[in-house]
Structures are given as C-alpha cells and as structure tokens.
Amino acid sequence: MxxxxxxxxxxxxxxxxxxxxxxxxxxxxxxxxxxxxEHAGDDATHAIFHQLNSSFIxxxxxxxxxxxxxxxxxxxxxxxxxxxxxxxxxxEELPKGVEQQIEVLARAAELTAEAMPHLRTLDNLTEYWIxxxxxxxxxxxxxxxxxxxxxxxxxxxxxxLKLKQIVDVLEExxxxxxxxxxxxxxxxxxES
Amino acid sequence: MxxxxxxxxxxxxxxxxxxxxxxxxxxxxxxxxxxxxEHAGDDATHAIFHQLNSSFIxxxxxxxxxxxxxxxxxxxxxxxxxxxxxxxxxxEELPKGVEQQIEVLARAAELTAEAMPHLRTLDNLTEYWIxxxxxxxxxxxxxxxxxxxxxxxxxxxxxxLKLKQIVDVLEExxxxxxxxxxxxxxxxxxES
Amino acid sequence: MxxxxxxxxxxxxxxxxxxxxxxxxxxxxxxxxxxxxEHAGDDATHAIFHQLNSSFIxxxxxxxxxxxxxxxxxxxxxxxxxxxxxxxxxxEELPKGVEQQIEVLARAAELTAEAMPHLRTLDNLTEYWIxxxxxxxxxxxxxxxxxxxxxxxxxxxxxxLKLKQIVDVLEExxxxxxxxxxxxxxxxxxES
Numbered sequence: 001m002x003x004x005x006x007x008x009x010x011x012x013x014x015x016x017x018x019x020x021x022x023x024x025x026x027x028x029x030x031x032x033x034x035x036x037x038e039h040a041g042d043d044a045t046h047a048i049f050h051q052l053n054s055s056f057i058x059x060x061x062x063x064x065x066x067x068x069x070x071x072x073x074x075x076x077x078x079x080x081x082x083x084x085x086x087x088x089x090x091x092e093e094l095p096k097g098v099e100q101q102i103e104v105l106a107r108a109a110e111l112t113a114e115a116m117p118h119l120r121t122l123d124n125l126t127e128y129w130i131x132x133x134x135x136x137x138x139x140x141x142x143x144x145x146x147x148x149x150x151x152x153x154x155x156x157x158x159x160x161l162k163l164k165q166i167v168d169v170l171e172e173x174x175x176x177x178x179x180x181x182x183x184x185x186x187x188x189x190x191e192s
Numbered sequence: 193m194x195x196x197x198x199x200x201x202x203x204x205x206x207x208x209x210x211x212x213x214x215x216x217x218x219x220x221x222x223x224x225x226x227x228x229x230e231h232a233g234d235d236a237t238h239a240i241f242h243q244l245n246s247s248f249i250x251x252x253x254x255x256x257x258x259x260x261x262x263x264x265x266x267x268x269x270x271x272x273x274x275x276x277x278x279x280x281x282x283x284e285e286l287p288k289g290v291e292q293q294i295e296v297l298a299r300a301a302e303l304t305a306e307a308m309p310h311l312r313t314l315d316n317l318t319e320y321w322i323x324x325x326x327x328x329x330x331x332x333x334x335x336x337x338x339x340x341x342x343x344x345x346x347x348x349x350x351x352x353l354k355l356k357q358i359v360d361v362l363e364e365x366x367x368x369x370x371x372x373x374x375x376x377x378x379x380x381x382x383e384s
Numbered sequence: 385m386x387x388x389x390x391x392x393x394x395x396x397x398x399x400x401x402x403x404x405x406x407x408x409x410x411x412x413x414x415x416x417x418x419x420x421x422e423h424a425g426d427d428a429t430h431a432i433f434h435q436l437n438s439s440f441i442x443x444x445x446x447x448x449x450x451x452x453x454x455x456x457x458x459x460x461x462x463x464x465x466x467x468x469x470x471x472x473x474x475x476e477e478l479p480k481g482v483e484q485q486i487e488v489l490a491r492a493a494e495l496t497a498e499a500m501p502h503l504r505t506l507d508n509l510t511e512y513w514i515x516x517x518x519x520x521x522x523x524x525x526x527x528x529x530x531x532x533x534x535x536x537x538x539x540x541x542x543x544x545l546k547l548k549q550i551v552d553v554l555e556e557x558x559x560x561x562x563x564x565x566x567x568x569x570x571x572x573x574x575e576s
Contacts, residue, residue: 053381063255063447088340148472157349157541161356164545189437245573255447280532349541353548 001051005044005072006113011037012079013109016102019083020094027087034083041076045069060187068187071179072112078173079105082166089162097146101170104139108132108177115184122188132181139174143167193243197236197264198305203229204271205301208294211275212286219279226275233268237261252379260379263371264304270365271297274358281354289338293362296331300324300369307376314380324373331366335359385435389428389456390497395421396463397493400486403467404478411471418467425460429453444571452571455563456496462557463489466550473546481530485554488523492516492561499568506572516565523558527551 015034022030048069052058058065086094115128146167150160207226214222240261244250250257278286307320338359342352399418406414432453436442442449470478499512530551534544 049378050381053378054384084336088336089343144468144472151473151542151546157545158343158352160542160545161349161352162343186433186437189434192438241570242573245570246576276528280528281535350535350544353541353544354535 001044001048002068002072002119003113003116005041005048005069005076006109006116008037008041008044009072009075009079010106010109010113012041012076013102013106016079016082017106019086020099020102024090027083031083031087034080038076038080041073045073061190064183064187064190067183068180071176071183074176075109075173075180078169078176082169082173085162085166085169089166091162091166094166095146095149095163097142097149098167098170100142101139101146101167101174104135104142105170105173105177108135108174111135112177112180119184119187122191125184125188129181129185132177136174136178139171143171143174193236193240194260194264194311195305195308197233197240197261197268198301198308200229200233200236201264201267201271202298202301202305204233204268205294205298208271208275209298211278212291212294216282219275223275223279226272230268230272233265237265253382256375256379256382259375260372263368263375266368267301267365267372270361270368274361274365277354277358277361281358283354283358286358287338287341287355289334289341290359290362292334293331293338293359293366296327296334297362297365297369300327300366303327304369304372311376311379314383317376317380321373321377324369328366328370331363335363335366385428385432386452386456386503387497387500389425389432389453389460390493390500392421392425392428393456393459393463394490394493394497396425396460397486397490400463400466401490403470404483404486408474411467415467415471418464422460422464425457429457445574448567448571448574451567452564455560455567458560459493459557459564462553462560466553466557469546469550469553473550475546475550478550479530479533479547481526481533482551482554484526485523485530485551485558488519488526489554489557489561492519492558495519496561496564503568503571506575509568509572513565513569516561520558520562523555527555527558 012034015030015037019027019030048065052062052065052069085091111128111131115125118125118128147164150163150167155163204226207222207229211219211222240257244254244257244261277283303320303323307317310317310320339356342355342359347355396418399414399421403411403414432449436446436449436453469475495512495515499509502509502512531548534547534551539547
C-alpha cells in the first residue's frame, strides 16, 4: 500500500515537470490530472489508516506506519497545492530556480518509490535515506537562493507574495520527503 | 471534558460572527471575550492532559485523547488569533468571502459540540465526520477563491499581506476541525 | 544528551544576540558559527534517536523522549534560519522589538539548559516550566506589537515581507521552547 502511495507521488512529480512549459489551457488540464492523483493518494492513505486501526498486530510500530502514510500524503498535498497556486495566480513565468526545485522533487519521488518495496525485507535502504537527506539539503539551498532572487528588486511586492507562496510549498514537499526517509530509518533501526 | 472544550469553540465561533458587523469599540470588546474563551479552553486542555498523564487506564488510546484535546485547543487558538489580527491591523472591511469562512466554522463547531457526548457510546458519529470532511472541502474552496480575490489587483500589497494572514488562519481553523473528526473516526474504528 | 542539546541552544541564542550590533562581514561570520552549532545540534538529535530506537527499555516514554529531542532540534533550526534570513535579505536595521524577542529567547535558553540535568531526578522543575510558559506569553505580546509596528506605514511592502519572515521565525523558536517545557511537565506528571 505504501508502494501505491509512492507511485502516485511519482505521477505527481511528473505533472509538476509538465507544468513548467505549459500554456494556460494545458495548465488547467494538468491541474485536473493532479487533483485526480491527489484523490487517489487520499484513498490510499485512508485505506492504510483503516487497516491500521482495525488490526491487532501490525508489521511495524503503529506510530511509524501512521507517520509514513501521513508524510506520503503530505507530499501529494503540497505538490497539488503548488500546481493549483500557479493556475489560481495565473503566473506568467516561474523563476528559473523553480525548475531546479521540481527536479529535486522528481528525483526524491523516484528514490522513494524504489525504496518502498524494500520495507518488506528492510535491506538496501541505507543509501536511500542518505540520498534523500542530501537532496533535502540541496532543495534547501535552491529555496534560499530563490528567496534572495525574489527579493532582489526585480519583482513587485504582489508578485513576490504569489511566487514566495509557490516556492515555499515546494520546499515543504522536499521536507516531507525527508520525513518519509527519517521514518524509514527509524523502522530499520528498530528492527535491526 | 471534551464536550466542555467543544462548547467553548461554539462560543468562539459566535464571537467571530459578531465581529463581522462590529465597529472598532465593539471589536475590542469582542476580542476581550475571545481571550477569556481561549483561556477557558487552555484550562480545559490542561485538565485533560493532567488527568491523562496521571491515569493508568484511559478509555481510548492515549495518543488519540492527546490528539483530540490538542486539535480542539488549536481551533480555539486560531479563532482567537483571527479576531486579534482584525483588531491589531485595524481592518476597515473584510472581504465578503470571510463571512462564508466563518459560517463554515460555525457549522463545524456546532456539529463538533453535538458529536462529543457521543464519544461515550461511539454511536451516531459517522454522519458527523463525513459532514465535517465535506465542510473542510468547502472551506478550502472558499479560501482559494479568497486568495484569488486578494490578488486581483484591487488591494495594495500591504493590505493583501494583512488580509491573507487572516484568511489563512481561518483556513487553519477549518483544517483543525477536520483533524478532530479524523481522530474521532480513528477512535471509533479501533473500538469497533 | 538532552543537556548537550540545550547547551548548544544557549550558544545559538548568544550568537543571535551578537548579530544585533554586527556589520555585514561580522554577520557572515556569525552565520558560519550558527551553522556549525546547528550541525552539532543535528548530531545530538540523531544520537538520541538512534539510541532510542535501538533500546528496549527507556527511562521515560518513548514518545516523550522523541518529542523533547525534536523540539530542542526545532529551536536550533529556527534560530539558524533567523540568522540566515538576516544575512540573505541583507537587512540594514532590525526593528527594536527584535532585540526584545532575542532577549526572551536567551532567557528561555538559559532556563532550559539549567532544567535538563534535573530530568534525572525530576525535582525542581515546576518553576522552570511555569517561567517558560510566562516567557512564551511575553514573546507572543512582543511579536504582536512587532507585527503592528511593521504595518504602521513606515515600511514598504517588500521590507514588511522580509522583516515579518524574521520575526515570525523567532516567534516559532519561542513556541518551541514552550513545547519543550510542556513535554518536561508531561514526563514529571507521569512519574509522580
């Protein structure tokens, strides 16, 4: 079930990528597909919670499963919010750094989707969480550079407000990938 | 104790409603009563935590009780913050959508207050959490329309900043109602 | 280990204090030392989590240890972010209230560092958490006055955006000190 949730996130990150070059009608259609992916993610999360709450025995600690499912759900929500804001605010052109943010998210999504099936055996996961932590640091640096860029005097205040909300929500998505990786590490350490 | 906390939230949502038509002196007086309601809420939360921490046996899982009390406390905090910001920023007129946000919160507050006594028997709760989830979706749509409205060019940037902070905190209150409903669902599923 | 984490926070709060009077080159150097302190904090947190996850028996409830370590880590992160934003946005002069915010944080840091060694015996902690709760209320009032000051018409919108982000992150640090104090209270009540 975690694998389904993570595959869904890969779909979401690809839609973010598509968004970059899209014109207004294409954006509206991408937002539609994003909303569908987010609903699928909600259903996956709800199914995990339902099974968790109605089971006496769980493969890992309850709170770790809960945390993993919640963080995967958060990633999808943040990605959907980013797309929605771009459409809502009718952003003409995104600053160049946003592409770098989305590339990092796409890479983190792939690694996360590859890692989920390994939860069964808990092997070969060390590289995954080290790499996601590295990607989060990279995302953080891109985000701070973007903030400096937004405030360099070229944008008016209204534009800064709109764009800052978008780059902040993409940064929150990167943080949520790190939460997933940290929870996977917690599970692996407990079982070892 | 949860019922007392939820009744307090109903009081808070009625004060939000009163705020809409009030002039400056009336607003200051509403803010005063809101602060009193928030302090009463803090005392209720503290009493729940104290009893929880000093009991060996609890009716539901500890973390669910903790989560329920925290989310009820959050709702009150967000509502108090909204009133405080309106007074602090000396907002002349709130955009029309804010009234809709507050109506949704008032409806969610009523439903939550009605649901709390059912925690004893855990029956008749399904409709409550479905309806609160529906209300949160509605709040989300109102919030996004409000953001688009704030950025449509009629407001200057400083005004956008002030109003955005207020509509965001009301949206956080709506999210917190959903957390309460989700926790109630979790408790009910575990016990069934 | 909690004591090491709290001592690190005292270091951080002193760096915040130094920042106030510093010119641009001195600020860059303070940011460097802050980053080092934050990395040391990360290592301390990671060591606590690792030991927690690989131990069968823990002195207090697992979730309380986890919450304590996370909140201490959050404080450091928020303080580092504040310094980083001052450098990033090249802020010429901080509003006067920021000094008051930092003084409250420095006092809370001292009290927290003094309290941590008492976790062993759990005595003499009541005064600590009452005082930190009082400091958080004070921080809240300073923060709200700062917001009113930022919006009083003297600053342009871009400047408001930059400064608001900084005073908000310092307020988040004050909130995180309160979370630490609340967790210490929870532990003490459970053991009594």
